[in-house]
Amino acid sequence: MEAIKTKESRIVNTDQVLSCDLNNYNTLFGGVLMKKLDNVATLSARRHSRVKECVTASTDSIDFLCPIHQTDSVCIESFVTYTGKTSMEIFCKVIAEDMMTGERRMAATAFLTFVALDEKKQPVEVPGIIPETEEEKFLYNTAKERAEMRRLRRKKSKELAEYITVRKPWDK
Numbered sequence: 001m002e003a004i005k006t007k008e009s010r011i012v013n014t015d016q017v018l019s020c021d022l023n024n025y026n027t028l029f030g031g032v033l034m035k036k037l038d039n040v041a042t043l044s045a046r047r048h049s050r051v052k053e054c055v056t057a058s059t060d061s062i063d064f065l066c067p068i069h070q071t072d073s074v075c076i077e078s079f080v081t082y083t084g085k086t087s088m089e090i091f092c093k094v095i096a097e098d099m100m101t102g103e104r105r106m107a108a109t110a111f112l113t114f115v116a117l118d119e120k121k122q123p124v125e126v127p128g129i130i131p132e133t134e135e136e137k138f139l140y141n142t143a144k145e146r147a148e149m150r151r152l153r154r155k156k157s158k159e160l161a162e163y164i165t166v167r168k169p170w171d172k
């Protein structure tokens with residue numbers, strides 16, 4: 001399978017901050033941003049793999065670096081940074097821009113892992129990636145370490161799931 005350039009999976013989505021999406025502090029509700037991140041990242045995964053369905057296998061931590069105000073625009077940029085056999089790591093950056101002054105701030109960053117599925121909903125192989133810019137190369141070269149951390153985390157999660165109960169709480 002032929003590798004694909006990182007830029008081919010790049011998705012850029014810019015939105016206003018709607019008043020219905022604010023929290024009690026009048027800044028963008030983090031949950032709304034997380035949903036947007038997943039939507040944009042899904043499109044990057046689908047653009048890279050060109051399959052009908054890609055599922056979110058895991059999300060790393062999200063770092064909210066600064067609040068997003070109603071006077072800002074929110075631009076989410078996502079692209080595939082690294083691929084395994086059937087999985088894709090997607091990096092998202094969130095840039096808030098003050099629409100009055102033009103000041104741009106890095107509001108959040110996040111890594112998500114998607115898996116491409118075939119018609120039977122089984123993981124299917126994805127093309128490799130060709131990073132070109134300095135940023136793409138940096139993310140590509142540091143991805144193996146993040147993948148290993150996820151592998152260990154997944155192992156621990158499975159161990160925990162075997163240990164904890166699924167019994168109804170009142171049936172103890």
Ligand SMILES: CCCCCCCCCCCCCCCC(=O)SCCNC(=O)CCNC(=O)[C@H](O)C(C)(C)COP(=O)(O)OP(=O)(O)OC[C@H]1O[C@@H](n2cnc3c(N)ncnc32)[C@H](O)[C@@H]1OP(=O)(O)O
Pocket residue numbers: 034035037038055056057058059060061062083084085086087088110111112113115123150151154
């Ligand atoms: C809280 C703050 C964070 C926020 C920061 C981002 C912000 C944004 C948040 C949006 C948060 C909403 C996100 C909901 C979005 C939906 O609603 S999507 C629906 C939710 N997702 C699902 O239902 C998926 C459920 N899981 C599954 O179906 C199966 O486990 C999977 C993912 C298809 C994997 O299938 P499997 O049979 O276990 O296959 P397996 O061969 O073991 O693994 C296949 C590949 O997946 C990889 N993989 C599997 N599990 C994992 C894992 N946990 N981690 C990494 N890689 C994995 C494997 O390493 C393997 O990779 P390759 O070596 O092939 O490259």
